[in-house]
Amino acid sequence: MKEARYYNTTGDNTVQCYLCPHNCIIKPENRGQCRVRKNINGILYSENYEQVCSIGFDPIEKKPFYHYFPGKIIFSVGSIGCNLHCKFCQNWGISQSNCEEFEQLHSASPDQVINLALSRHENIGIAFTYNEPAVWYEYMMDIARLSEQELGLRNVMVSNGYINQEALEELFPYIDAFSIDLKAFTDVFYHEVTGTRLQPVLDTLKRIRAAGKHLEITNLLITNRNDDPDRFKEMVGWIESELGRDTVLHISRYFPAYKLDEPKTPEETLYKFYEIASSKLNYVYLGNLRSNHGQDTYCPECKTKVIKRSGYNTEIVGLKKNGHCSLCDHKIIQYI
Numbered sequence: 450m451k452e453a454r455y456y457n458t459t460g461d462n463t464v465q466c467y468l469c470p471h472n473c474i475i476k477p478e479n480r481g482q483c484r485v486r487k488n489i490n491g492i493l494y495s496e497n498y499e500q501v502c503s504i505g506f507d508p509i510e511k512k513p514f515y516h517y518f519p520g521k522i523i524f525s526v527g528s529i530g531c532n533l534h535c536k537f538c539q540n541w542g543i544s545q546s547n548c549e550e551f552e553q554l555h556s557a558s559p560d561q562v563i564n565l566a567l568s569r570h571e572n573i574g575i576a577f578t579y580n581e582p583a584v585w586y587e588y589m590m591d592i593a594r595l596s597e598q599e600l601g602l603r604n605v606m607v608s609n610g611y612i613n614q615e616a617l618e619e620l621f622p623y624i625d626a627f628s629i630d631l632k633a634f635t636d637v638f639y640h641e642v643t644g645t646r647l648q649p650v651l652d653t654l655k656r657i658r659a660a661g662k663h664l665e666i667t668n669l670l671i672t673n674r675n676d677d678p679d680r681f682k683e684m685v686g687w688i689e690s691e692l693g694r695d696t697v698l699h700i701s702r703y704f705p706a707y708k709l710d711e712p713k714t715p716e717e718t719l720y721k722f723y724e725i726a727s728s729k730l731n732y733v734y735l736g737n738l739r740s741n742h743g744q745d746t747y748c749p750e751c752k753t754k755v756i757k758r759s760g761y762n763t764e765i766v767g768l769k770k771n772g773h774c775s776l777c778d779h780k781i782i783q784y785i
């Protein structure tokens with residue numbers, strides 16, 4: 450446990466956290482909506498500081514990152530808690546728990562995490578993932594500062610993007626790449642299905658792009674909830690105009706989980722939405738599918754296949770060492 454950042458006291462030992470757009474007002478002995486920030490006698494604490502739930506080396510494609518050190522592994526670490534309450538959460542056992550309820554937490558200092566990350570020489574860095582890393586802010590920052598500045602590891606964040614801008618900006622010197630969920634393109638969906646709002650996530654995406662950080666977006670396509678093709682076209686159009694045609698978009702297949710029992714996304718729907726997105730964006734991929742459809746990377750200029758993927762096997766087949774297309778020299782991957 451460590452005193453939290455980004456809060457004010459408002460009298461009577463009540464505090465207001467402003468780490469994320471919920472801006473929770475928290476009375477003594479209560480927690481914020483993320484379940485891991487608790488007011489104890491007028492001081493807000495990050496209860497999950499140094500509390501690790503999941504840890505391991507993963508293919509970077511699993512985050513998913515397809516244009517950031519393709520084929521490499523990354524040390525991945527996560528805790529419990531989330532500031533969204535997605536009815537379809539695949540990880541609800543860890544995201545919707547607090548530190549008292551959850552029994553499988555292990556204590557690990559920032560140094561211990563970094564030493565584990567360094568234990569495999571081919572590892573490129575540390576991914577904050579599994580639960581929402583924004584609600585692990587203090588711990589993530591302590592690790593990222595050390596690992597980036599002193600050891601040259603890359604730090605990446607897999608996030609819902611629901612974070613206030615001041616806290617986000619403070620991350621930029623230490624977090625190199627962001628994988629952000631854009632769950633839908635309507636405020637109604639965000640409100641009804643996740644308990645939040647759309648606009649702060651769009652603001653986050655624009656700020657990450659403006660900061661020049663590596664960005665990939667994932668959209669989980671949920672049957673009957675966010676599979677209206679017109680809305681999807683609007684979303685893809687927004688990505689193209691605000692973030693650029695080269696923005697990587699992963700369209701992921703939904704399977705029933707937690708409180709949502711809509712049927713799994715039909716494969717044909719994914720193929721159709723892949724075509725819609727590909728008309729506006731250069732790099733569109735499908736996820737959670739058994740087939741290899743929508744897995745490979747093609748040069749947008751000369752259409753040569755440059756990266757071949759099958760499951761988590763990644764083979765670079767048409768890129769120079771600088772990440773440009775080996776046939777026409779078009780710049781495709783910056784980090785390789």
Ligand code: SF4
Pocket residue numbers: 466467468469470471472473480481482483484486532584
């Ligand atoms: S981080 Fe947690 S406590 Fe802070 S505003 Fe967000 S949900 Fe509330």
